[in-house]
Amino acid sequence: MSLPIYLIGARGCGKTTIGQALSQALGYAFSDTDHNLQLTTQRTVAEIVAAEGWDSFRARETESLRAVTAPATVIATGGGMVLAEVNRRFMREHGQVIWLNAPSTVLADRLERQPEAAQRPTLTGRPIAEEMSDILRERAHLYRQTAHHEVNAMQAPEQVVDQILQSLSLARAS
Numbered sequence: 001m002s003l004p005i006y007l008i009g010a011r012g013c014g015k016t017t018i019g020q021a022l023s024q025a026l027g028y029a030f031s032d033t034d035h036n037l038q039l040t041t042q043r044t045v046a047e048i049v050a051a052e053g054w055d056s057f058r059a060r061e062t063e064s065l066r067a068v069t070a071p072a073t074v075i076a077t078g079g080g081m082v083l084a085e086v087n088r089r090f091m092r093e094h095g096q097v098i099w100l101n102a103p104s105t106v107l108a109d110r111l112e113r114q115p116e117a118a119q120r121p122t123l124t125g126r127p128i129a130e131e132m133s134d135i136l137r138e139r140a141h142l143y144r145q146t147a148h149h150e151v152n153a154m155q156a157p158e159q160v161v162d163q164i165l166q167s168l169s170l171a172r173a174s
């Protein structure tokens, strides 16, 4: 059975972009926990957070992770999925976890170009560059401890996909 592949990392690291390309390369299905939540609730992240608050969003995100988990599927997760221990354990136990890592300056740059505010409401109320730096400082250890493999997400998308494929095949061979 082909285990699911979970992509984790901060906003803008490319979980959705790379996830789609990786799923095509492997002939796997593709799911995205943020999109799944949007479909099932018919609301954006910003709308859920405005109506119910972040704690409720985080609880729904845990449900979304379970709902999309299936064999032979690449799963792009929400940037905050690693905050809950239950999610970290679930991903490590059910599949291969890949951290798409890039410096906060690169991520902030991408988000400033394409903010998608409905899916990425502010987490701290601070400007994007400062928020990203704070978020990575808080979460880097959680991404690191959850991931089976860390990949450099500053490379061009095709190279990121290649590096993931290499990590996975090396893991299978060892």
Ligand SMILES: Nc1ncnc2c1ncn2[C@@H]1O[C@H](COP(=O)(O)OP(=O)(O)OP(=O)(O)O)[C@@H](O)[C@H]1O
Pocket: 009, 010, 011, 012, 013, 014, 015, 016, 017, 018, 034, 076, 077, 078, 079, 110, 111, 114, 119, 120, 153, 154, 155, 156, 157, 160
């Ligand atoms: N390797 C890359 N090189 C250059 N640009 C990239 C790369 N990966 C993603 N991008 C760009 O960065 C932006 C954010 O990418 P994407 O939406 O895939 O990130 P994400 O990790 O899914 O974010 P979120 O956690 O908010 O869902 C998009 O404009 C995308 O085109």
Ligand SMILES: O=C(O)C1=C[C@@H](O)[C@@H](O)[C@H](O)C1
Pocket: 010, 011, 034, 045, 077, 078, 079, 080, 081, 119, 120, 121, 123
């Ligand atoms: O980093 C985060 O906490 C988030 C990232 C996005 O993928 C969404 O899941 C949401 O905007 C929260």
Ligand SMILES: [Mg+2]
Pocket: 015, 016, 017, 032, 034, 076
């Ligand atoms: Mg995404």
